[in-house]
Amino acid sequence: MAAGASSRLGRPKALLPVVSGNRAETDSRNHTLLDAAIGQGRVLSPDVRVVCGAWYPLIRFRCRRQPSAWLRAGDWHEGMSASLSAGLRSLGPAVKGVFVLVADQPLLDLNALEAFGKAARCVPEQPIAADYGGRPGVPAYLPRWLxxxxxxxxxxxGAGRLLAEVRATRVDIPGVHDDVDTPADWHRIRALLSRTGPTARQSRR
Structure with a gap:
């Protein structure tokens, strides 16, 4: 999901540059947070759909990686529920469940994300979500019955409270607490990105 206005940040967060600490990775210098999020999505599924709202079509044209589909939530200003609805309504009748990611968590551990995806496929009827100190959140897997x-x-x-009500399985995914909402968040996360070079992890697929 990448439909928000980024009002606290003051500019479209999806287009913030993700820069690796490895100077040899010159190609990664033009990647954005949304490019990184699409890479995360491909760890979970070859069918990656981006829900947009504010700043569309700008973020589409500035994004280097192309998802399977761009979806525009016309009522994006109503909040996260509109983005979830747009994503779910785009899926066909044969789909058993959907993974939900947001565009502002560039430090997600990809090995943990891959394990999360495998767990969802083993029990496709069970809701699964990242553990936020005892409460569920994104990334999350929503089975069709939900x-x-x-x-x-x-x-x-969002679906956090609902996931708690249905007792979703919670899994540890390092990096979920490192999201970008404010300029201070971005300065801190950008420093971590420069030191650790996670762009290479994001780009493995």
Missing amino acids: WPLVLELEGDR
């Missing part, structure tokens, strides 16, 4: 309840959500409300 979608009607997700579609009933309103406003700037």
